[in-house]
Amino acid sequence: MKSISFFNNKGGVGKTTTLYHVGFELEQQGYRVLFVDCDPQCNLTSHIFDLEIIEDIWNAEQSSIYDAVKPIIKGSGDVDFIQPKKVNNRNIWIYPGDLLLSDFDSILSETWTQVLARQERGFRVTTAIYRLYTKFAKEYEIDFVLIDLGPNLGSLNRSLLLSCDHFIIPLIPDLFSLRGSQNLGRTLSNWVEEWQDSIERTAIDPDFIIPQSAPKFSGYIVSQFNEYGRKPVKAWVKWEKEIPKYIKNFVYEPLSKSKNIKSEPDIENQYKIGQMKNYNSLIPMAQTALKPIFELTSKDGVIGDHHRYVKDCKTNYTNLVLRIIENIQ
Template sequence: MKSIAFFNNKGGVGKTTLLCNLAGYLSRRCEKKVLVIDADPQCNTTSYVLEEDSFYTFYFEDNGFSVASLIPPLEDGEGFVKSITVKQTEFFGFDIIPGNPTFAASEDFLANEWKDVKSSDYRGIRSSLLFSDFLSKCENYDYVFFDMGPSLGAINRAVLLACDYFLTPMSADVFSLLALGNIGKSLSNWRETFLSGYNELDEEKKAKIDKFHHGCVIKFIGYVEQQYITKSVGGQPRAVRAYDEILKKIPFEISEKVVRPINGEVIEGLDYKIGSIPNYHSLVPMSQTSHKPIFELTSGDGVVGAHYQKVKEFEGLMKEISDKMFANMEVIK
């Protein structure tokens, strides 16, 4: 099992749409067993992939196992949850741990526990590993994807310290470029702080953690350009000039502000751009309304005329992105 976080501390970059469709492609077309964790208190993934009745149960009635269910045992001093319960999605093909708006309150709890990490307090260190323990219960899956909010808060810190890899969706704007520096600095500092606190534990307490803790070895595997506007040049789509100027700056910024501080080196010849997705306009809300992947939309969902070619084109993009993601994962260990 490999765990992958989809993260950018800049919002509005199409992260949830990319994650759900890529996970759906792996499930539907590649027959992979995929689990998605909606760790964003806004619950956009949950509302996207679950039918309205199911979403209502989790979001408004707080009925059923959700990501928020991981917190109460820790707050009560009981440790981690003993087992997890997943929900199947009808059209996307993957399993999901739904989000819950009450999970936002966990920011304060996890932030307070992080203070104890710095003083090598065992409880604080254990609480900060809630997602590491969670992932140890997911070995029957091929891939576990995390959807996350755009913050650099305590929830996202716990997710990133637990995962094997992370992928960054990028929109073609200057704010996405500026956000990259925050990602590299923050993750490097978090990893250093956690390992410093962990190394001061006695061997007995380390042994309890080592059953599920992999050493904060998360690596950056690449980015996906999204939401730029294209024009036809020589019969081929190309980003319009305003977007193209920003897109040209991304590779250098990624290498210097993300890859070097997190992975330790920029691997020569490795392309960290694993995909490029233009704006698909009306197909995205069609997908959200029908709770289906974009590549499985039909006339019954509102697809007409030129939409059919776009639906087919989008499936090809998901294949390209998944192939490139796996190729990078083989190189970046």
């Protein structure tokens, strides 16, 4: 099982849309996929289920990611190992998101001081969601756990980034998206150092598995570019050229220092794993149909030149998934 977080400190970069399509493409290639929707905006969940199903999930009170950690929030126990919801006719499962998950963020902020003080409760709370999805993934032979995170460097995202095997950065070629990457590597490096220092000095029950917190940066995806005459527009090209420099200076190098890596990588060739178009009107069409863009048909409203975009989307995500698999080996 490989766990991968999709993260950017800047919102509106196509993070959830990309993760969703990667998950469905992985499933089409024969893998078993578990989504974990830890963005309180719940966009991933709303990509998969209609509002009636989401309402039923929240009313059931033992179905969403929030329900799993509710005993911790209320101070009544440990994580509740609930089952995720299976997507009909797919080898895909999801721990649905919940707006109330933001309540867990404040708890994680408080318990981080317990981690630094090397108290066992801090480790148990910080690893709650990790232990939830890991237990299910092992029992159901899940190949990929894909974790959707909100656009911030808060306590919830800290706990999830520290527990995952890999993280991927979706971004768009503009000043704001690049600016949002500038504190990512430094912050994550500090978190890793603090976490590893704490677990090395703590005596914890050997049956309690703690992630070693060495999340590997496994690539970036440039998304939402527009075309004119089947070529990227000039404004996109200008900022796209800046991306490798930002990734090198603000992601790769801070993380490499914490791991004593001294090699000089070819950032663009090694870490640029995909370049996705802005599919414009096909995105809401796919959301309405509750399916990926590359599965849309004429029955869903695809007409004219949109058929080419659907085909291109399939090719792009097939290639992207192959690069992701290559980079996480």
